[in-house]
Amino acid sequence: MWLTNVRLFDGTGRVWPTAAVCIQGERIQGVYEKAPEHLPPEEAVLDLAGRTVIPGLINCHTHLCLDGSPDPAGAWERQTITKNVLVAAKHAERTLRAGITTVRDLGGMEYVDIALRDAVNEGLILGPRMKVSGKVICMTGGHGWGPGGREADGPDEVRKAAREQLKAGADIIKIMATGGVMTFGVEPGSQQLNEDEMRAAVEEARKAGKLTASHAQGAAGIKAVVRAGIDSIEHGFYLDDEAIELMLERGTYFVPTLAALYHILEAGTAAGIPAFMVEKSLRARDAQLASFQRAYKAGVPIAAGNDGGTPFNTADNLPSELARLVENGMTPAEALLAATRVASQLLRMEDEIGTIEAGKRADLVVLDGDPLSDIRNVRKVQLVLKDGKIVHDQRGKELEQ
Numbered sequence: 001m002w003l004t005n006v007r008l009f010d011g012t013g014r015v016w017p018t019a020a021v022c023i024q025g026e027r028i029q030g031v032y033e034k035a036p037e038h039l040p041p042e043e044a045v046l047d048l049a050g051r052t053v054i055p056g057l058i059n060c061h062t063h064l065c066l067d068g069s070p071d072p073a074g075a076w077e078r079q080t081i082t083k084n085v086l087v088a089a090k091h092a093e094r095t096l097r098a099g100i101t102t103v104r105d106l107g108g109m110e111y112v113d114i115a116l117r118d119a120v121n122e123g124l125i126l127g128p129r130m131k132v133s134g135k136v137i138c139m140t141g142g143h144g145w146g147p148g149g150r151e152a153d154g155p156d157e158v159r160k161a162a163r164e165q166l167k168a169g170a171d172i173i174k175i176m177a178t179g180g181v182m183t184f185g186v187e188p189g190s191q192q193l194n195e196d197e198m199r200a201a202v203e204e205a206r207k208a209g210k211l212t213a214s215h216a217q218g219a220a221g222i223k224a225v226v227r228a229g230i231d232s233i234e235h236g237f238y239l240d241d242e243a244i245e246l247m248l249e250r251g252t253y254f255v256p257t258l259a260a261l262y263h264i265l266e267a268g269t270a271a272g273i274p275a276f277m278v279e280k281s282l283r284a285r286d287a288q289l290a291s292f293q294r295a296y297k298a299g300v301p302i303a304a305g306n307d308g309g310t311p312f313n314t315a316d317n318l319p320s321e322l323a324r325l326v327e328n329g330m331t332p333a334e335a336l337l338a339a340t341r342v343a344s345q346l347l348r349m350e351d352e353i354g355t356i357e358a359g360k361r362a363d364l365v366v367l368d369g370d371p372l373s374d375i376r377n378v379r380k381v382q383l384v385l386k387d388g389k390i391v392h393d394q395r396g397k398e399l400e401q
């Protein structure tokens with residue numbers, strides 16, 4: 001199959017004013033300035049009339065099991081697992097249709113995320129390729145406790161908790177270094193798991209060749225978990241210079257998730273968001289934006305994730321995160337890279353996805369508008385291909401309506 005007459009942002013840093021992409025089966029066969037004049041009649045040719053093509057987007061921080069309602073964690077308390085499966089499947093499909101072909105899912109309910117990943121891989125349901133964490137590991141009463149958490153205290157118990165997630169099929173071990181916004185009664189700034197506990201979890205993931213990620217908001221917790229060898233810092237509200245130095249030294253990724261607080265504060269208590277969440281978000285917002293700018297200027301690798309599933313911010317809303325990254329200093333091209341090539345490196349999948357190059361998986365998004373002139377155009381999704389298959393086709397639909 002050929003996609004011809006496209007403007008191409010290929011994710012390597014190159015923008016092709018006109019290009020043609022050749023897809024063979026699940027993979028990209030090659031990128032050319034134009035298609036050959038005489039193609040065999042059996043080749044499908046989609047003339048895209050100058051539309052922009054970008055690599056399939058990667059959302060590095062989602063919770064497909066959270067429903068984006070005003071109180072998503074509260075919704076879990078009232079929900080059966082069976083209902084949650086349906087919620088998660090719906091969000092998986094919406095996310096894929098928004099051009100997000102891969103997600104890193106950092107915390108589901110009762111291993112629904114793991115089942116969802118397998119169902120997508122088996123072709124049972126439509127959804128993005130998923131890397132999942134299973135239950136998040138937190139201290140007793142710590143951020144994330146409840147149906148999505150595994151409380152553990154002491155290095156031995158944390159080690160066992162990590163092994164349990166690996167046994168259940170997790171690709172990533174996620175630990176809670178500090179308090180957070182969505183759990184009542186915990187402080188985002190305070191450290192929770194101890195460094196020796198964090199080390200135990202990271203060690204178990206490493207042995208199994210798996211990835212690690214840490215919810216980490218306060219500076220002490222951030223530094224402890226970076227020293228423990230974590231692959232990525234999530235949220236990072238209170239990054240100080242020492243934390244940034246450590247992250248640069250260790251090659252730790254930063255996933256700022258700016259959209260989460262943005263949407264909590266935009267909707268507020270009037271929309272039904274619990275007052276404690278709004279109050280904590282308000283206190284953390286300025287620090288979070290300052291931390292992002294400091295890390296960005298220092299050159300910490302930044303990957304995009306919107307913390308999909310938080311209030312009024314489901315996983316398909318990654319474009320909001322890209323808009324926030326641009327509002328706070330990134331260029332549109334840098335924001336796109338944070339959701340493509342840099343994200344693929346964080347997932348250690350850079351040989352498979354993240355750019356449009358020969359040999360990579362054919363994950364492509366066709367946009368009706370140029371995201372480099374206005375990042376909001378990433379919402380104008382016309383066509384989505386995953387593994388060379390058209391999974392969403394919006395072309396001509398506006399005319400029909």
Ligand SMILES: [Zn+2]
Nearest residue numbers: 061063106307
């Ligand atoms: Zn999260």
